[in-house]
Amino acid sequence: MLKRALSTYSLLLFAAAIGIISAPTVAVAQTAATPPSVAPDTSRPPDTSRPDSPRADSARPWMNPSLSPDERADLVLKQLTLDEKIALLHGNGMARSPRWTMPLTDLVNGGAGYVEGVPRLGIPGLVISDAAYGVRDSGANGRYSTALPSSLGAASSWDPESACEYGAVIGSELRAQGFNMTLGGGVDLAREPRNGRTFEYAGEDPLLAGTIVGNLMKCEQAQHVVGDIKHYAINDQETGRNFVNAVISKRGMQESDLLAFHIAISIANPAAVMCSYNRVNSDYACENSYLLRDVLKNDWGFKGFVLSDWGGTHSTEKASSAGLDQEQPMARYFGPKLREAVDAGRVPLSEIDDHARRVLYGEFLSGIVDDPPKKGVVDVEKGLEVAQHVEENSIVLLKNRQSVLPIVPARVHSIAFIGGHADVGMISGGGSAQVDPPGGNAIMPPGKGATSWQQHIWFPTSPLQALRAKLPNTKIEFDPGTDSDSAAKLARNSDLAIVFAWQWESEGMDLPNLALPDNQDALIEQVAAANPHTIVVLESGTAVTMPWIDKVAGVVEAWYAGSSGHKALANVLVGEVNPSGKLAITFPKSEQDLPHLVIPPAPPRLRGQGSAPVNADAPPSNYAVQYDEGAEVGYKWYQSEHKTPLFPFGFGLSYTTFAYSALSVDSSAKTARFTVRNTGTRAGTEIAEVYATLPRGSDESFQRLAGFARIALAPGKSQTVTVSIDPRVLQTYDETAAHWNLAPGSYQILVGPSSGNTPLTGSLLIH
Numbered sequence: 001m002l003k004r005a006l007s008t009y010s011l012l013l014f015a016a017a018i019g020i021i022s023a024p025t026v027a028v029a030q031t032a033a034t035p036p037s038v039a040p041d042t043s044r045p046p047d048t049s050r051p052d053s054p055r056a057d058s059a060r061p062w063m064n065p066s067l068s069p070d071e072r073a074d075l076v077l078k079q080l081t082l083d084e085k086i087a088l089l090h091g092n093g094m095a096r097s098p099r100w101t102m103p104l105t106d107l108v109n110g111g112a113g114y115v116e117g118v119p120r121l122g123i124p125g126l127v128i129s130d131a132a133y134g135v136r137d138s139g140a141n142g143r144y145s146t147a148l149p150s151s152l153g154a155a156s157s158w159d160p161e162s163a164c165e166y167g168a169v170i171g172s173e174l175r176a177q178g179f180n181m182t183l184g185g186g187v188d189l190a191r192e193p194r195n196g197r198t199f200e201y202a203g204e205d206p207l208l209a210g211t212i213v214g215n216l217m218k219c220e221q222a223q224h225v226v227g228d229i230k231h232y233a234i235n236d237q238e239t240g241r242n243f244v245n246a247v248i249s250k251r252g253m254q255e256s257d258l259l260a261f262h263i264a265i266s267i268a269n270p271a272a273v274m275c276s277y278n279r280v281n282s283d284y285a286c287e288n289s290y291l292l293r294d295v296l297k298n299d300w301g302f303k304g305f306v307l308s309d310w311g312g313t314h315s316t317e318k319a320s321s322a323g324l325d326q327e328q329p330m331a332r333y334f335g336p337k338l339r340e341a342v343d344a345g346r347v348p349l350s351e352i353d354d355h356a357r358r359v360l361y362g363e364f365l366s367g368i369v370d371d372p373p374k375k376g377v378v379d380v381e382k383g384l385e386v387a388q389h390v391e392e393n394s395i396v397l398l399k400n401r402q403s404v405l406p407i408v409p410a411r412v413h414s415i416a417f418i419g420g421h422a423d424v425g426m427i428s429g430g431g432s433a434q435v436d437p438p439g440g441n442a443i444m445p446p447g448k449g450a451t452s453w454q455q456h457i458w459f460p461t462s463p464l465q466a467l468r469a470k471l472p473n474t475k476i477e478f479d480p481g482t483d484s485d486s487a488a489k490l491a492r493n494s495d496l497a498i499v500f501a502w503q504w505e506s507e508g509m510d511l512p513n514l515a516l517p518d519n520q521d522a523l524i525e526q527v528a529a530a531n532p533h534t535i536v537v538l539e540s541g542t543a544v545t546m547p548w549i550d551k552v553a554g555v556v557e558a559w560y561a562g563s564s565g566h567k568a569l570a571n572v573l574v575g576e577v578n579p580s581g582k583l584a585i586t587f588p589k590s591e592q593d594l595p596h597l598v599i600p601p602a603p604p605r606l607r608g609q610g611s612a613p614v615n616a617d618a619p620p621s622n623y624a625v626q627y628d629e630g631a632e633v634g635y636k637w638y639q640s641e642h643k644t645p646l647f648p649f650g651f652g653l654s655y656t657t658f659a660y661s662a663l664s665v666d667s668s669a670k671t672a673r674f675t676v677r678n679t680g681t682r683a684g685t686e687i688a689e690v691y692a693t694l695p696r697g698s699d700e701s702f703q704r705l706a707g708f709a710r711i712a713l714a715p716g717k718s719q720t721v722t723v724s725i726d727p728r729v730l731q732t733y734d735e736t737a738a739h740w741n742l743a744p745g746s747y748q749i750l751v752g753p754s755s756g757n758t759p760l761t762g763s764l765l766i767h
């Protein structure tokens, strides 16, 4: 055993010697180690993600799958030496990252991280990949991954089943590529819509975001990968992300971002939660005992492990006692320094046991011990099918003057297709979420389209080809939109004009504003002036301002549309699919209406954005954002401030129409029952939304989304649905008593097609 421990230790010392991690000063004697009762295998296998025999026998009772993850984790924990425990608590580098390279980095499988397992006991290591909207790094590894629509797109489906399919595709592709842990599951709220990661998150409402991401991660983990929910918490902007102090009241965060996390975690039961880079009320999120210990672990009873965002660990004792279980991707604080702190009595062994037990629990819970991944060819067809289905449910029809859509070929003989590289592809979101497009970036010459950090990447999903395939007898001509006179000329000579407009987002930077970049507003204005039948297709990661809205006939929001986005879009444009998505984020009229006019600029030397080192020993910064709006995120803010948005949260049109009637509220069952009828001539799906306002006397003047349902209806048909009113979203958080209250009184219940249109009202009585 000592030999193995020494071998781990010598690797760490080697790393320290070459300057990768800070040098340990501790002796290697195993004073605090628990002697193992199973004879150790002293030879180091090359890859601890492939454990010894996964069979249970009398020497390995923890391999019995009929025991609970708790029982199995307890049994293993008793066998571990201190060094084996500590090995579970830190990463070993990241692929293609010289700054984050360690002796075992070649075991990361080309991914984001690797944690040693305990092969002598059959415990696999963690082989970790980013996987926000698909598995990352496939290009550099010679693999293929499906790109699902962005998370914000998927949230616009309001469809837990689509979210589940989304997660299952990612989970199965992770396994086929040899990974057993995901880094997906972003659920921070769109408090700041200019946040460059808005596309990775699921919008502005805690119930919707928590439900979508919770179902996504539940089904991803069900594929037997360690599931993750991130970035905990209040990781609501990228500017100064490595040190920004998010200042927010406890009530404000509990009733907004933390509620979204709680809902997602309670649905997904993830093995892991990633703490974020930023600080929250002064303490870094990864050493914030309020967030990690008090709320996540004690109040919510989270039993899995907390891992830091990459380079987001800042201390040993403080982080360990606050509840950080695993440092990523290095061993700067949770390797030799942690061992030293234990030996010196500064970190109690009980804390190490708790951290290690949580990692083991997560491994058993997720199924990676009993069912390790097997490399294989990803199911490409299945991925494309699900990506298309999710996108078809997620596209939001925002404007449709005089039914300009769907396109009727008998009336539309020519279409001007303009801008957005729509001849070759559709844009995708950047940063660690980036999925690599097959064949490279579609807007670059073949072979030149390698993806690199913060490059604008177009998938080879050509809307032009997809629409031509649907409308073989219609003349569809493309103009790149770089010369607006030429684009307007084509539009003038066509029956219909479709302008493709993009807004690119990425981790590591925020948007300066919500306007379309690259003169696209002017292009749209000019095309709309040339042809009254102009439709704008948006490929955006967040809300977009539309100074031209009154001049165009139609607007379709396609988000970052994923690997089959072109096909889904073509189906919507021709009406083979009736759009049903609704906004998971408010589109304001202008930035003037946001809670914050601008994102405060970070101090010049400390921007901490883009590729700037996230782990730099930056001097302490007093860079802070005051989130005084508290829980008034998104539509709640606009309602409180009496600001009418361009398009409200929950808004989306259909090619048919729906009528709502006959609301009855059952106060004891906490349900709303009502009837929705398809009053048009096409089959369609309506997302019915149930909102509540707190009883008279409360200090707030906004609605809270309390439930929703997707209802598919044939023309003329109606359905009576019963929607549960989720009591968690009706409660208020008393920060003095650290307690949730469900105030007695009469809650107004509002039901309708969007937060801005609720024709049915009723009351819910709480005694």
Ligand code: BGC
Pocket (backbone or CB within 6 Å): 112, 130, 183, 230, 309, 310, 432, 507
């Ligand atoms: C991101 C995480 C990501 C990690 C590993 C960080 O920069 O914030 O979301 O999972 O890198 O790539």
